[in-house]
Amino acid sequence: MLVYWNFNLIKIENKSDYQFFDRAFHFGDGVYETIAVKDGKVMFFDEHANRLVSNANSLDIPIIIDIPDLGKNIDNIIKSNKIDQGFIKVIVTRGLMTDAGLSYPKPMKPSLLIWGQKCGFTPLKEKRPYKVIQSQHERRNPYSKVTYTKTLNYLSNIIAKNEADAAGCDEAIFLNTNGNLAEGTTSNIFLIDNNGKIHTPEVASGLLNGVVRSKIILAAIELGFEIEESVISPNKLKHSKGCFLTSTLLDIQPVSEILGVAKYEVSSSIDILEQLENKYQSYS
CATH class of the missing domain: 3.20.10.10 (D-amino Acid Aminotransferase, subunit A, domain 2)
Structure with missing residues (x-):
């Protein structure tokens, strides 16, 4: 398959190698949480994690990581990026498109992204x-x-x-x-x-x-x-x-x-x- 991406023709051998085939890119099909980081610690982690799981469940999106592991990976991103004040974003998508339709892909293989950024908080x-x-x-x-x-x-x-x-x-x-x-x-x-x-x-x-x-x-x-x-x-x-x-x-x-x-x-x-x-x- 050939696709045209940002002024370049790209030969696609395997869709899973390219994130622009994710349903999030095509349909906004996913859920997310933004979590504040203050003094190097996530704020209200349990509340955010529970809402992420609840929202994913309501949209029939499987969560591919358990809450303790999610917390560990968030802490790793905070430490690796030296985020003292900032935020973490956790995104879960329904995964790759299997065709051009809206029906849920079968099998469903969700994607997970955790990233963070420094920012200030004004008193x-x-x-x-x-x-x-x-x-x-x-x-x-x-x-x-x-x-x-x-x-x-x-x-x-x-x-x-x-x-x-x-x-x-x-x-x-x-x-x-x-x-x-x-x-x-x-x-x-x-x-x-x-x-x-x-x-x-x-x-x-x-x-x-x-x-x-x-x-x-x-x-x-x-x-x-x-x-x-x-x-x-x-x-x-x-x-x-x-x-x-x-x-x-x-x-x-x-x-x-x-x-x-x-x-x-x-x-x-x-x-x-x-x-x-x-x-x-x-x-x-």
Whole structure:
């Protein structure tokens, strides 16, 4: 077989020798996890590993490594690349295409990739508040299994993030197909009302239940804050005193503006954010 790849004709003897025959390349057919590394240690490994296995199982993708071995290999990547502060990405794909169709390949031979990169983490007090846009083009589907699964197919997120970039914003948030708040392209969203109560969209609104999201909810409960997971109308954006995002690489990220919708004085809720941040960091 001859294929044309980046201006070169390549003779293919064995498809398995070329990763561009992987279904991840053709269909985004796989799952992944991004895990923070701080002081040379992975953060919340068990939660990420369990979600990786759960997501793979929900898509009928066999996991070809057990969790203890996954942890050992992640530690090896961290040490080999001298990652003190950064992240690890674990990707599991359904493996090689056996034909051009969408049906699962038989036999299925999944692929595994673990890689890492150095990056910094900015303390809460030093963070520049984000400007956020409400995506006008993309919606989350709360009735789709894919919505709740961390898959390799991120085209909808990419479109919305580019929408934010074009508007001079840092992040885009999705409404769902029912018109209610869901999540950001790589983050979960929280609101703080005028009484100091914290609100976040319920998972059934169509969002990925982020590891950091879960930890922040736990932190709020343990600190004695009133917190509610519920269906949230976008009207609540303009009637809140504060807004923040959470993700593996952001931790807690204050928001100063939802473009054309609401502006927030970060100073009015910074005490709540600092308490949440300190509690969250204690879990590591």
